[in-house]
Amino acid sequence: MIAVIAEITVKPGSGPEFESVVADLIEQIRANEPGNLTYQLVRSNADADNYRFFELYSDEAAVEAHGRSDHFRAAGKLMAPLLAGAPKIEYFTAV
Numbered sequence: 001m002i003a004v005i006a007e008i009t010v011k012p013g014s015g016p017e018f019e020s021v022v023a024d025l026i027e028q029i030r031a032n033e034p035g036n037l038t039y040q041l042v043r044s045n046a047d048a049d050n051y052r053f054f055e056l057y058s059d060e061a062a063v064e065a066h067g068r069s070d071h072f073r074a075a076g077k078l079m080a081p082l083l084a085g086a087p088k089i090e091y092f093t094a095v
Helices: 015-032 060-068 070-082
Strands: 002-009 036-043 050-057 088-093
Touching (some): 050 060
Antiparallel strands (some): 002 088
């Protein structure tokens, strides 16, 4: 299994809109990506503009399918103007 952790910082005041976009994205992922085992957004208690995605995929093909999906690309376009900077993405092997 492959795990992905993405660190996201949004522009001040953009949190509610960002969370709404992500909620719609998660619905699409759960409905259309059988290789995605977990896709969870969490918000920092110390900094409300700081988020993490915790993602778990069955294999590399599932990670690639996620990145190529229409719903992920559409959500990315909606999220981009809300971000304070580029996401920091790390890939892990689940043990």
